[in-house]
Amino acid sequence: MRRGLVAWLLVAPSLIGVTCFLVLPVVLAFVVSLFDWDLLGTREFVGLENYAALIGGGALLNSLAVTALFTLISVPVSLALGLGLATQLHRALPGSSIVRVIVVIPWVCAPLALGVVWKWILQPSTGAMNAILGMRVEWLTSPSLALPAVAFVAVWQNVGYISLFFQAGLSRIPGSIYEAARLDGAGPWRTLIHMTVPLLRPTTFFLAVTQVVASFQVFDMVYALTGGGPQHRTEVIASLVYHEAFDAARLGRASAVAVILFVLLVAITLVQQRWFARRITYDMS
Amino acid sequence: MRTTAARSRLAGYAGTYALLLAAALLTLAPFGVSVLTALTSAGQFARQGPLSWPSPPTAENLLALLTSTDGFLTPVVVTLQMVAVILAGQMVFSVLAAYAFAMLRFPGRDLLFWVYVATLMVPQVVVVVPLYLMLSEAGLRNTFWALVLPFVLGSPYAIFLLRENFRAVPGELVDAMRIDGAGTLGLLWHLVVPLNRPILATLMLITVVTHWNSFMWPLVITSGPAWRTITVATSSLQSQYNNNWTLVMAGTTLAMLPLVLLMVIFQRQITSSIAATQLR
Numbered sequence: 001m002r003r004g005l006v007a008w009l010l011v012a013p014s015l016i017g018v019t020c021f022l023v024l025p026v027v028l029a030f031v032v033s034l035f036d037w038d039l040l041g042t043r044e045f046v047g048l049e050n051y052a053a054l055i056g057g058g059a060l061l062n063s064l065a066v067t068a069l070f071t072l073i074s075v076p077v078s079l080a081l082g083l084g085l086a087t088q089l090h091r092a093l094p095g096s097s098i099v100r101v102i103v104v105i106p107w108v109c110a111p112l113a114l115g116v117v118w119k120w121i122l123q124p125s126t127g128a129m130n131a132i133l134g135m136r137v138e139w140l141t142s143p144s145l146a147l148p149a150v151a152f153v154a155v156w157q158n159v160g161y162i163s164l165f166f167q168a169g170l171s172r173i174p175g176s177i178y179e180a181a182r183l184d185g186a187g188p189w190r191t192l193i194h195m196t197v198p199l200l201r202p203t204t205f206f207l208a209v210t211q212v213v214a215s216f217q218v219f220d221m222v223y224a225l226t227g228g229g230p231q232h233r234t235e236v237i238a239s240l241v242y243h244e245a246f247d248a249a250r251l252g253r254a255s256a257v258a259v260i261l262f263v264l265l266v267a268i269t270l271v272q273q274r275w276f277a278r279r280i281t282y283d284m285s
Numbered sequence: 286m287r288t289t290a291a292r293s294r295l296a297g298y299a300g301t302y303a304l305l306l307a308a309a310l311l312t313l314a315p316f317g318v319s320v321l322t323a324l325t326s327a328g329q330f331a332r333q334g335p336l337s338w339p340s341p342p343t344a345e346n347l348l349a350l351l352t353s354t355d356g357f358l359t360p361v362v363v364t365l366q367m368v369a370v371i372l373a374g375q376m377v378f379s380v381l382a383a384y385a386f387a388m389l390r391f392p393g394r395d396l397l398f399w400v401y402v403a404t405l406m407v408p409q410v411v412v413v414v415p416l417y418l419m420l421s422e423a424g425l426r427n428t429f430w431a432l433v434l435p436f437v438l439g440s441p442y443a444i445f446l447l448r449e450n451f452r453a454v455p456g457e458l459v460d461a462m463r464i465d466g467a468g469t470l471g472l473l474w475h476l477v478v479p480l481n482r483p484i485l486a487t488l489m490l491i492t493v494v495t496h497w498n499s500f501m502w503p504l505v506i507t508s509g510p511a512w513r514t515i516t517v518a519t520s521s522l523q524s525q526y527n528n529n530w531t532l533v534m535a536g537t538t539l540a541m542l543p544l545v546l547l548m549v550i551f552q553r554q555i556t557s558s559i560a561a562t563q564l565r
Contacts, residue, residue, distance in 0.1 A: 006469050007391035014382040015397070017438025021416065022404040028415035085308055088301045099305045101552040103312050108548045108555075110498035112516045113540040116523050117319045120335075120530050128318045128335045160312065161559070168560030206563050217408045220500045224520065238410040238501075245414050246505060258411040266406055 026262070033255035040249075050256035060257060062232055063240040064264075066147060070236060071215040073151040074158075079207055081155065082162030083200070087192065089163065090170045100167075103160030111157065115224025118153045122225075140226050143233045150225050150234050154218065162207055169203035170196070209272050216265055237261045316541075323347065323535040330531045346535035350522075355510045357539055360518035367432045367514060368496050374437030375492055376485070382439055383447030384473050388459070398448075401441040409501060417505050431506045432514070436496065443488055446562060450484045451477055487558040490551060497544055515540045 033050055037043040054060040085103065089096050106114060121128045122139035130136055139149045173196070181191050197204075219238035222228065228235035228243065235243070237257065245254035322330065323346055325339040350357045385391070386398050416435055417426075425431040454477055462476055478485070500516040507513045513521070522536045548555060 004389075004391040007385040007389040007394070010381040010385040010389070011397065013378040014401075014439030014441075014444060017378070017435075018401060018404055018441060020419075021435040021438070022407055022412065022441070023400070025412035025415035025419070026407055028418070029411055032415060032418070085304075088304050088308075091301055093298060093301055093305075095302075096305055099309045100556050101549070102309045104556060104559075105316070105545055105548055106312060108494050108498075108544045109541045110500065110516050110519075110544075112498070112500045113519050113537045114315075116519055116533060117315055117537050119523070120322070120534065121315055121318065123530075126330075126335055126528065126530060131334055131336045156311070156315075159308075164556060164559050165563060168563070203563070213406075213408075217410055219410060220498075220516075223500070224523070238408075241410050241414070242501070242505075245417075251414055251418070255414050258408075258414060261408060262411045265408060269406060 029255045029258050029262070032252055033259050035252045037251040037255075038249045039246075039251065043252075046252070050253045051260075054253065054256055054260070059232070059235075059240060060260070063235050063237045063257070066232075066234060067216055067218075067236045069147060070151050070154075070218065070234075071212055073148060074154045074215055075208065075211045077151075078155040078158045078162055078211065079204065081159045082207075083166050083197075083204075085159060085163040086166030086170055087196070089167055100164075103163060105160070106157040107161035109157075111220040112224050114157055115153065115221040118156075119225050122149060141230050143230050146226055146230055146234050150222055153225065154215070154221060157221075158211070162211070165203050165207055166200065169200045173199050205272075209269060212268060212272070213265055216261065216268070316545075319534045320538055322531055323538045325531050327529065327531045335530075346531045347539070349532060350535050350539065357515065357518055357536065359510060360513055360515045361539070363429070363432075363512055364497060364515045366429070368493055370433045371436045371496050372489060372492050374433070375440055375443055376489060378437075378439035379443035379447060379488075380473070380478065380485070383444045383451055384477060386444065387448045387451035388454070388472070388477070389469070401444055404441045405445065413501060413505055416502070420506060427507050427509065427512055429512060432503060432512065435502070440492075443492070446488065447481070447484065450481050454480055483554075483558060484561065486551075486554055487561060490547070490555060491559075491562065493547065494544060 034045060034047060035043045036046045036049070089100050119140065120126070122130075124130060124136055124138050124141070127139075129139065138145065140146050177195065178191065181195055186194070217238055218236055219242065222234055222236050222239055223242075226234040228239040238261075241254045241257045241261070244250050244257060318335065321339055322335065324342040324344070325337065326343045326345060329337060329339065352358075386394065386401075420426060420431045420434070425434070458476060459472060462472055467475065498516060499514070500520070503514040503517050504520070507517060510518075519533075519536045519540045523533050526532050
């Protein structure tokens with residue numbers, strides 16, 4: 001009994017934190033989404049009107065499409081490049097440990113600060129990118145290029161970090177099976193596609209889930225690079241929540257968007273769990 | 286036969302080195318040009334464009350940022366304080382909770398832990414509006430407490446990660462220390478914490494990186510120069526001095542330099558242990 005009390009005392013601070021700053025806000029988000037609620041405190045119960053307005057209007061649909069497209073570009077590309085980089089680093093040639101450190105540097109930097117740096121690099125007339133290319137490209141202000149440009153910067157930031165997980169995964173694969181594949185005459189590409197990729201499935205699964213979830217929440221980098229423009233072409237869901245709440249002062253509408261995002265993320269996580277659980281995994285222990 | 290094999294192996298090495306060199310250059314180039322621009326005078330930048338070597342290198346942009354009244358000195362101090370308080374609170378409270386979940390039996394333990402794990406799925410953008418309302422209602426908007434309060438009492442992610450690691454502490458060691466008369470907290474401090482130094486160090490680094498870089502919450506809850514963090518200051522610098530890129534690059538350099546240094550100092554710790562944060 002006394003030990004139970006001690007345990008509850010140990011858990012108490014974090015329980016207060018989780019209750020007040022995670023569980024209660026989630027409940028509150030659902031409640032606020034049912035109100036017409038502005039920043040000054042006037043509030044009126046409107047039921048599901050915010051949801052109806054969002055589904056009827058174009059903003060939510062646009063943000064869902066933008067976020068999905070951003071995810072579809074950035075996650076597969078950064079996973080593929082991260083795996084490629086990891087296979088090269090895994091050869092452990094002399095000097096590669098320096099590269100291993102260098103490629104992780106962007107991951108420790110604030111996405112906001114990196115976004116500002118890249119905003120300058122991609123400026124049409126004063127930026128470094130166009131100075132190198134010798135052309136004038138409107139990377140961040142042209143409606144068709146802005147989203148791919150934002151996704152490119154996100155990939156640039158994440159590849160090194162992702163490669164760390166693939167390197168750890170590669171180091172768990174016993175070298176003997178590569179030896180066997182080599183003796184059977186399998187070339188490097190066949191070994192990669194038919195052995196390395198399937199054997200890395202647990203790592204790939206972990207990275208796919210966390211990267212999809214993270215990219216559905218992307219905010220800082222978009223805020224710095226484009227602020228959601230041009231013509232809302234990079235208005236990801238988190239930007240929409242921010243703009244609805246703190247520019248348009250429609251807290252109810254913003255909360256409805258947040259609730260939809262939350263439901264969507266839970267659904268995505270569950271679907272991914274099921275999809276990957278059905279695939280074969282190899283026990284290497 | 287042997288020479289062709291050796292030659293193809295040599296070609297393989299050359300290919301790997303070419304790829305690694307390209308990766309290193311592509312990673313470093315943006316940092317390089319931004320630091321060079323931060324060291325270029327505004328006049329030279331206007332005359333010669335973005336890719337000119339600073340001649341002579343000047344500290345005028347950095348000094349202007351640090352000495353002006355609405356400059357970067359206050360945000361650096363605020364961010365340091367915020368990170369220190371959150372780091373101390375999160376480590377202490379997360380370790381205590383993880384220890385209870387991993388090694389003590391108490392009624393409701395498994396249900397409570399399930400709730401903690403479920404909160405891992407809550408995105409920050411979902412709680413930002415309600416948190417803003419709650420802390421504004423409490424009169425804490427634009428205060429230091431608003432910056433730290435939502436995070437200082439521990440994080441479910443840290444608790445989850447630590448619990449996984451604490452459970453690996455051998456039961457025989459625990460029993461041996463119990464027999465020697467160690468109490469609950471004695472076991473934690475003299476056995477569990479020393480055995481888990483690597484994961485604790487990793488978690489500290491992740492916490493510092495996360496909160497030094499955090500942007501959305503400080504952006505929402507602070508206003509004006511008194512309590513803004515370094516990321517918020519960098520953002521407003523960019524919108525305030527839209528085309529003064531030498532000054533803006535000085536700002537991003539100051540915002541990123543401390544963590545890049547931290548990364549270089551703890552490189553082995555970081556590159557070898559981040560993968561250990563993979564949740565299963």
